Amino acid sequence: MDHTVKQIADALGARAEGATDLPISRAAEPADADATALALAMDPKYAEGLARGAARAAILWDGADWRALGLEAAIYVPRPRYALAGLTAALDPGPGIAPGIHASAVIDPTAEVGVNAAIGPFVVVGPRVRIGKNARIAAHCVLSEDVRIGDGALLLARVTIGPRVKIGARFIAQPGAVIGADGMSFVTPEKSTVETVRESMGQAQTVARQRWTRIHSLGSVTIGDDVEVGANATIDRGTIRDTRLGNGTKIDNLVHLAHNVVVGDDCLFAALVGIAGSTTVGDRVVLGGQVGVADNLMVGDDVVAGGGTKILSNVPAGRAMIGYPAVKMETHVAGYKALRRLPRLFAQVAALQKAVSKTGQKD
Numbered sequence: 001m002d003h004t005v006k007q008i009a010d011a012l013g014a015r016a017e018g019a020t021d022l023p024i025s026r027a028a029e030p031a032d033a034d035a036t037a038l039a040l041a042m043d044p045k046y047a048e049g050l051a052r053g054a055a056r057a058a059i060l061w062d063g064a065d066w067r068a069l070g071l072e073a074a075i076y077v078p079r080p081r082y083a084l085a086g087l088t089a090a091l092d093p094g095p096g097i098a099p100g101i102h103a104s105a106v107i108d109p110t111a112e113v114g115v116n117a118a119i120g121p122f123v124v125v126g127p128r129v130r131i132g133k134n135a136r137i138a139a140h141c142v143l144s145e146d147v148r149i150g151d152g153a154l155l156l157a158r159v160t161i162g163p164r165v166k167i168g169a170r171f172i173a174q175p176g177a178v179i180g181a182d183g184m185s186f187v188t189p190e191k192s193t194v195e196t197v198r199e200s201m202g203q204a205q206t207v208a209r210q211r212w213t214r215i216h217s218l219g220s221v222t223i224g225d226d227v228e229v230g231a232n233a234t235i236d237r238g239t240i241r242d243t244r245l246g247n248g249t250k251i252d253n254l255v256h257l258a259h260n261v262v263v264g265d266d267c268l269f270a271a272l273v274g275i276a277g278s279t280t281v282g283d284r285v286v287l288g289g290q291v292g293v294a295d296n297l298m299v300g301d302d303v304v305a306g307g308g309t310k311i312l313s314n315v316p317a318g319r320a321m322i323g324y325p326a327v328k329m330e331t332h333v334a335g336y337k338a339l340r341r342l343p344r345l346f347a348q349v350a351a352l353q354k355a356v357s358k359t360g361q362k363d
Contacts, residue, residue: 003090005057005073008038012086014059018066018073022057027091030055038087041069042080059083095156097136114151132169144180150225162237168225174253176232180221183236183243183259183277186212215239217259224248230255230271246283264301282317 162180219238
């Protein structure tokens, strides 16, 4: 569906100039834009791309002259990347989940499906499940017994929700996400090698036999409002109490949150983040790709950890961390600079040793 330049500007709360009635069918990079595309040229470095493309309208940087750039209309935004969020929301048609309940869906008679909910092919909805109004559930999703899904939720293909999971409003789960699987919790009748190493921080001792016995997961998962979970991400249910995620938290693909983890509000976890069992993460924490957090730790509010960081001890609020093991970011940078200077230092020491040796020979 086409939008006009004015409609897009109004949706963004932005200023539009020129022929604001021009129809727009899509967004495009400047060089790839045709006459019906809105070119995204929010920095002067994209001006050259505008010359190579065929856009009639563009989102421009403050101070840009749209006429000199050969355009017929322009939108000016104060914060380009934030404007991109609004623009993509306006132009995204969303997944093609047909209204109503597909004939192949299997819905337990005790389940409650909210008004205007859409349920796709081969969805399985278990006993006593409650699905909120305007929820959309794509093909092959499974909602186990006693699950609660809030209003406006969107579950894409093959999402699996385990027993007794409670999820708030406007939840989004990308394909293949699994929420509420058993946690990895095992114990041995005698002291295990893992326990021995934790106590001694030394060499593991050889034992004749070590058999693992499952500790069952009696808890579940509780998730707040406006949470998003990426493709193939997994959130384990708790052992006794629930694993919990606060409001507004966003989780990327292939993230794993183990049993009993507690995550605060408005956190952001990039792909391949792993948080071990019973760790508590505060509000507004940002973890870059492949960050690992050990078990039974406390990570304070507003912590930022760079990609690949391995957090092995508690982190106070507001600290920026990086490295393995994680250290303050400025400490890591200083150490890296020192490491790069080592070859020159070794050469200087070798030269000094040679000079001292020659001096000794003369004496």
